[in-house]
Amino acid sequence: xxxxxxxxxxxxxxxxxxxxxxxxxxxxxxxxxxxxxxxxxxxxxxxxxxxxxxxxxxxxxxxxxxxxxxxxxxxxxxxxxxxxxxxxxxxxxxxxxxxxxxxxxxxxxxxxxxxxxxxxxxxxxxxxxxxxxxxxxxxxxxxxxxxxxxxxxxxxxxxxxxxxxxxxxxxxxxxxxxxxxxxxxxxxxxxxxxxxxxxxxxxxxxxxxxxxxxxxxxxxxxxxxxxxxxxxxxxxxxxxxxxxxxxxxxxxxxxxxxxxxxxxxxxxxxxxxxxxxxxxxxxxxxxxxxxxxxxxxxxxxxxxxxxxxxxxxxxxxxxxxxxxxxxxxxxxxxxxxxxxxxxxxxxxxxxxxxxxxxxxxxxxxxxxxxxxxxxxxxxxxxxxxxxxxxxxxxxxxxxxxxxxxxxxxxxxxxxxxxxxxxxxxxxxxxxxxxxxxxxxxxxxxxxxxxxxxxxxxxxxxxxxxxxxxxxxxxxxxxxxxxxxxxxxxxxxxxxxxxxxxxxxxxxxxxxxxxxxxxxxxxxxxxxxxxxxxxxxxxxxxxxxxxxxxxxxxxxxxxxxxxxxxxxxxxxxxxxxxxxxxxxxxxxxxxxxxxxxxxxxxxxxxxxxxxxxxxxxxxxxxxxxxxxxxxxxxxxxxxxxxxxxxxxxxxxxxxxxxxxxxxxxxxxxxxxxxxxxxxxxxxxxxxxxxxxxxxxxxxxxxxxxxxxxxxxxxxxxxxxxxxxxxxxxxxxxxxxxxxxxxxxxxxxxxxxxxxxxxxxxxxxxxxxxxxxxxxx
Numbered sequence: 079x080x081x082x083x084x085x086x087x088x089x090x091x092x093x094x095x096x097x098x099x100x101x102x103x104x105x106x107x108x109x110x111x112x113x114x115x116x117x118x119x120x121x122x123x124x125x126x127x128x129x130x131x132x133x134x135x136x137x138x139x140x141x142x143x144x145x146x147x148x149x150x151x152x153x154x155x156x157x158x159x160x161x162x163x164x165x166x167x168x169x170x171x172x173x174x175x176x177x178x179x180x181x182x183x184x185x186x187x188x189x190x191x192x193x194x195x196x197x198x199x200x201x202x203x204x205x206x207x208x209x210x211x212x213x214x215x216x217x218x219x220x221x222x223x224x225x226x227x228x229x230x231x232x233x234x235x236x237x238x239x240x241x242x243x244x245x246x247x248x249x250x251x252x253x254x255x256x257x258x259x260x261x262x263x264x265x266x267x268x269x270x271x272x273x274x275x276x277x278x279x280x281x282x283x284x285x286x287x288x289x290x291x292x293x294x295x296x297x298x299x300x301x302x303x304x305x306x307x308x309x310x311x312x313x314x315x316x317x318x319x320x321x322x323x324x325x326x327x328x329x330x331x332x333x334x335x336x337x338x339x340x341x342x343x344x345x346x347x348x349x350x351x352x353x354x355x356x357x358x359x360x361x362x363x364x365x366x367x368x369x370x371x372x373x374x375x376x377x378x379x380x381x382x383x384x385x386x387x388x389x390x391x392x393x394x395x396x397x398x399x400x401x402x403x404x405x406x407x408x409x410x411x412x413x414x415x416x417x418x419x420x421x422x423x424x425x426x427x428x429x430x431x432x433x434x435x436x437x438x439x440x441x442x443x444x445x446x447x448x449x450x451x452x453x454x455x456x457x458x459x460x461x462x463x464x465x466x467x468x469x470x471x472x473x474x475x476x477x478x479x480x481x482x483x484x485x486x487x488x489x490x491x492x493x494x495x496x497x498x499x500x501x502x503x504x505x506x507x508x509x510x511x512x513x514x515x516x517x518x519x520x521x522x523x524x525x526x527x528x529x530x531x532x533x534x535x536x537x538x539x540x541x542x543x544x545x546x547x548x549x550x551x552x553x554x555x556x557x558x559x560x561x562x563x564x565x566x567x568x569x570x571x572x573x574x575x576x577x578x579x580x581x582x583x584x585x586x587x588x589x590x591x592x593x594x595x596x597x598x599x600x601x602x603x604x605x606x607x608x609x610x611x612x613x614x615x616x617x618x619x620x621x622x623x624x625x626x627x628x629x630x631x632x633x634x635x636x637x638x639x640x641x642x643x644x645x646x647x648x649x650x651x652x653x654x655x656x657x658x659x660x661x662x663x664x665x666x667x668x669x670x671x672x673x674x675x676x677x678x679x680x681x682x683x684x685x686x687x688x689x690x691x692x693x694x695x696x697x698x699x700x701x702x703x704x705x706x707x708x709x710x711x712x713x714x715x716x717x718x719x720x721x722x723x724x725x726x727x728x729x730x731x732x733x734x735x736x737x738x739x740x741x742x743x744x745x746x747x748x749x750x751x752x753x754x755x756x757x758x759x760x761x762x763x764x765x766x767x768x769x770x771x772x773x774x775x776x777x778x779x780x781x782x783x784x785x786x787x788x789x790x791x792x793x794x795x796x797x798x799x800x801x802x803x804x805x806x807x808x809x810x811x812x813x814x815x816x817x818x819x820x821x822x823x824x825x826x827x828x829x830x831x832x833x834x835x836x837x838x839x840x841x842x843x844x845x846x847x848x849x850x851x852x853x
Contacts, residue, residue, distance in 0.1 A: 079142045083151055086117055087144055095121050096147045098242055098274060101230050101249040101256070108180030109162075112153060116160075119144075119151040120178060123243045124168050130154060131175070133161040161214070177261030182213055184250055184257055185220040191253035194224070197465030200530055202473040203391055203481075206255070207287025210265055210303040218261035219301055221247065221269075223285065224466055225437035226254025228273045233258060234282070235269035235298075242272035242280060254466070268298040270431075275438040284388060284431045286470065291376040291388070293395040297431040302392075304481060307404040311411035315483055318537040321367070321416060322485065324603065327693060327700040328648035330418065331366040332609055333357065334383060335374060335397055338653055340668040350393075350402035354409040361415055364656060364683070365690025368416040370488060372610065374403065375422075378429055383610070383665055384420070385490060386427040386457060390474045393482075407483050418486035418539065419478060423471045424495045425457040434458055442467050448508045452494065454501045462495075463519035472527045479535045486539030486563075493545045495520040521560070528561030539563045541605065552603040567604035567647055570595040575612060578638050581625045582720060582742045582802075589717035592741070595645070596709065603704045604647040613652060613663045620655040622662070630743055632658065632678055633772065633802035636685055636765040637741060640804030643693050644726060644737045646703050656686040681771040688770075692763050692806065698726040698735045712736070712752050713789045721799065723751050723789070735762075736807040738799055745775050746799035752789025757811040758782055759795050766800030775800040781807070 079087075094100040095107065103121075110117045118130055120141070125148040128141045132154065141150035141164075154162075162181075167173045186205050193199035194206075206222045213220075221233045231247045237260070238244040247256035263269075270282045284291060290300035314321075322328070336347050339356055348356070361369055373384030376392040384394070393403040410417050426442070428434045433442040443458040444450030450459050461467050478484045494500040499507045499515045510518050528540055542560070544551050545568040553559020573591040580588060613619045624634035635658065642649060654669040658679045661670065673679040693699045702708025712723035720741040727734045736759060738751065753759060759781040766772030781795040788794035799805065 079144060079151075083117075083142060083153060086112065086153075087151065092145055092149055095246070096145050096149055096243075098232070098246060098280075099230050100246055101228075103246045104180050104248045108178060111157060115153050115155045116157060117151065117153050118162070118178070119149070120164055120180070121145075121147075121149045121243065122164065122166050122168075122176075123148045123241060125150065125166050126169055127167040129165040131163050131165055132156055133163070138165070159214075161216070177216055177218070179218075179245060179258055179260045182216075182259045184248070185209075185211070185213075185259055186222060186250060186255060186257055188251055188253075191250050191255050194255065194466055194469060195253055197469040197472075197526075199469055200473055200476055200534075201480075202469055203287055203477045207285055207289065207391065208269065208299065208301045210301065211259065213259055216261045217264070218259055219263040219267070220257070220259045221271075221285075222255055222257040223247070223271050223287070224253075224255050225271070225273060225441070227275075227437040227439045227441065228256070229276050230274040231256040232272045232274075233260060233269055234272045235263070235267055237263050237267055237269075240270075242274070263301060265301055265303050267301045268292065269301060270298055273437060277438075279438070282431065283436060286390070286433060286436075288389055288392050289400055291392045291395060294378050294380075297378070297388075297429075299389070299392075300395075302400050304400045304404070307401055307408075309404070309408055309483065311408050311483060314411035314414070318416075318485060321414075322537055322539060324704055325701045327367060328605075329366050329643075329690060329693065330368045330370045330605070330648070330650040331361050331364070332370045332372070332650055332652045334372045334610065334653070334663075334665060336380070337663070337665050337668055339671070347396045350398040350406040351409075353397065354406040358410055358413050358415055362413060364687050365694060366415070367694075368418055368485065369410065370418040370486075370650065371420060373420045373422055373490075378427070378431075380665055382427075385422050386425075386429075387422050388427065388429060388432040390470075391477060404482060411483065416485035418488055418541065419484050420490055421475065421478070421487045422490045423460065423475075424489075424491040425452055425455060425459055427457055442470070446508065448502075448506055449498070452501060453506060459494075461519075462517070462523040468523045468526065471523070472530060475527060475531055475540075476534060479531070479538050484538065486541055488541040488543060488566075489562075490543050492524070492542040492551075493548070495524070496544070496548055497546070524560050524562075525555055529555055532561070542566065543568075550602075563603065564605045564648065565602045566607050566609075566650075567595070567602075568607070569598070570604070570645070570647070571607050571609075571612065574638070574641075575608075575623060578634060578741075579623045579625065582744075585720045585741055586717050589720065592720075592722060593714045596711070596714075599646050599709070600704060600706050605650055606642050606645060606647040607650040608642070608652060608655060609650060610652045610663060613655065613659075615662075617662070619659050619662055621658045622660055626743065628678070629771070630802065632682060633743070633766070634741075635682065636770060636772070637739060637802045637804050639686060639689060640763075640765050641722075641739050643689050644699060644724075644735075644739075644804070644806070646709050646726075648700075648703065649693075651686075656683060658682045678771050681769065685765065685770040688763070696726075696733070696735060697728045698733045701728045701733075710754075712754075712791070719746070721746070721749075725754060731811065732809075734809050736809060738797070738805045738807075740799045740801060740803050743801045745773075745801045748796045749799045750786070750788050750794050750796050752787075752791030753783050753793050753795055754791070754809065755811055756783050756785075756793050757809055759797075759807040759809055761797075761805055762808050763806040764800060764803065765805070766803040772800060772803070775803070777805070777807075 091106040128150045130139045141152040209220045232242040233245045234240045247258040274280045285299040288299035289302035292298045375387045376389030541564045542562040543566045550559035551565045555561040577591040624631040710725040761777040764776045768774040783793040786794045
């Protein structure tokens with residue numbers, strides 16, 4: 079090596095590069111202006127000869143070896159900014175040409191890293207992770223990762239033989255972010271980060287911000303470009319408020335994409351595009367307004383159903399690519415179906431390729447097991463008090479709304495976030511600063527998330543699966559609420575399924591479980607749920623919970639679904655339960671569509687379909703779901719008969735509907751019920767209709783109310799109440815008092831007399847004879 083070049087060498091820094099301990103390799107490698115030209119340095123492990131090729135002048139300079147490990151340097155006469163590449167020769171390999179990744183400026187600004195450190199870089203997914211870019215005319219990928227406690231971080235992949243010495247990243251200021259732009263890396267390339275600790279330990283991690291990941295058992299991240307999909311759902315997104323406001327119907331079909339329909343080949347899955355058509359056709363046929371997808375973020379274990387997430391920014395490879403999932407979303411929106419996704423900000427798995435112990439420290443989780451671990455689930459709890467961690471999650475929620483156009487996010491296990499002692503015994507948790515069990519940092523995170531999210535996406539829903547009585551989950555932030563749009567009504571679900579599992583004889587003693595939900599129905603904005611959690615782990619399927627013979631089970635299930643649809647609150651039903659699956663759900667099999675070859679299952683499907691038609695065509699069932707003016711008890715004290723009677727209403731009196739539910743297996747003939755006022759009552763729906771598999775115990779004739787006190791009301795009607803049945807009556811008010819319930823025959827005779835002049839003359843003569851003369 080010539081003396082001039084030798085004197086320019088920083089041997090300590092070169093040693094750090096060679097021993098892969100440099101955390102700012104751009105300071106030494108790349109190109110630097112010097113007297114007489116430009117100094118270019120590179121480290122190509124194992125290289126025997128390297129030349130520099132100047133793009134514009136086509137000049138080629140042979141580099142001098144500074145370290146036999148593969149460190150080379152040269153001074154070229156070119157000055158200023160110019161483009162060049164290396165011609166590398168290694169023993170036993172073909173020569174190759176590569177651009178220098180160390181001649182580019184940072185792809186993040188200091189202001190952006192400061193915002194990340196403060197927890198307010200809400201679009202951090204645009205900066206961290208892997209992004210296909212073209213910089214100074216050079217195509218490549220910009221990588222960035224937050225790993226503040228690592229000694230050195232490198233990008234490794236097929237493009238550099240997974241050698242962590244080749245592409246070490248630079249540490250940006252004191253932000254903890256490492257960054258590099260690597261020319262030549264392209265879409266579809268596999269990569270990971272190699273981290274080296276101060277102890278000398280080296281290991282690989284998947285990219286927390288990766289837009290794609292390998293199908294399990296592979297664990298590598300995949301470079302994806304998700305910015306150019308040709309969306310066609312603008313009309314849907316612009317008018318989302320019309321479909322998702324609180325006064326609109328909402329019935330959600332919860333689905334696990336991997337087991338909705340399975341191909342014949344064992345172990346394989348349908349593609350997002352294939353699922354889109356099949357799923358959309360079905361939900362449109364039945365009448366659901368939305369689908370809710372169990373987590374589609376990348377996860378290593380099928381049996382976790384997606385609730386132990388590794389790749390928060392990557393749609394699972396099981397069903398295709400990010401573009402395939404975008405097609406799914408676009409397809410559903412073009413056909414008027416909203417899509418809600420399950421999201422898991424409460425915990426993450428311990429898999430070594432994931433977030434656990436990410437940079438050699440408990441970076442995303444707490445150090446103390448009493449704060450950072452779920453003993454029952456075996457997972458780790460996020461440290462919500464660390465700004466970069468809360469930013470990671472908040473940005474992720476916005477990512478799914480902005481990049482994939484989701485219509486709602488249902489947050490899993492919110493209760494486990496809010497309570498420090500959730501699932502823990504004494505001594506297994508640490509109290510907050512006030513000595514309480516509330517997780518103050520999680521509370522602040524949820525409020526912050528809901529505030530920012532709704533500012534950017536005011537008509538996209540945020541739904542909490544919160545199973546306790548935590549106050550104001552859907553309360554406004556300005557009133558110290560958490561700010562969610564909806565909360566799953568787990569209390570109603572537990573009480574009602576517990577009631578329905580009982581033999582009708584014993585339901586009498588649990589009647590309060592049937593009616594209790596209305597005491598708190600307006601404390602939150604609720605969604606009534608029969609979710610996947612209720613049909614697994616020995617709990618039995620929905621029809622499997624019902625008592626009695628097979629015929630009675632179907633009858634009880636029809637009454638249960640009818641009561642759910644008529645009860646205040648939006649609705650959710652898990653797949654397979656609307657066709658009466660007797661087996662519990664398993665992710666290893668498809669929905670048992672073959673059951674529809676049997677008449678009773680086909681009839682149940684038709685029942686649920688007609689129930690949705692009833693629900694969506696009558697505003698009384700949804701318009702005032704969250705206003706106490708929309709509901710009124712008629713009878714909630716008939717425990718011995720297991721009957722409830724109530725009204726669903728809107729602001730328009732003529733929209734009111736009278737609902738009668740009988741949870742006994744005994745039919746009631748000539749059963750008297752109080753009604754809201756004098757008028758005509760017409761049965762518009764009956765779950766015991768023969769076409770649904772019932773006995774046809776219906777009310778075919780119009781019912782005229784009488785002045786006959788019942789249920790503390792002056793007017794009443796007498797009806798047939800089917801066993802295990804739900805009936806709905808529309809109400810037409812009359813202005814004049816009508817005595818008795820005139821038969822159709824009497825009305826016909828009167829109508830006939832009105833058309834007969836002789837009969838009319840005779841009737842008037844009798845009237846004048848009997849009336850007293852007026853003075």
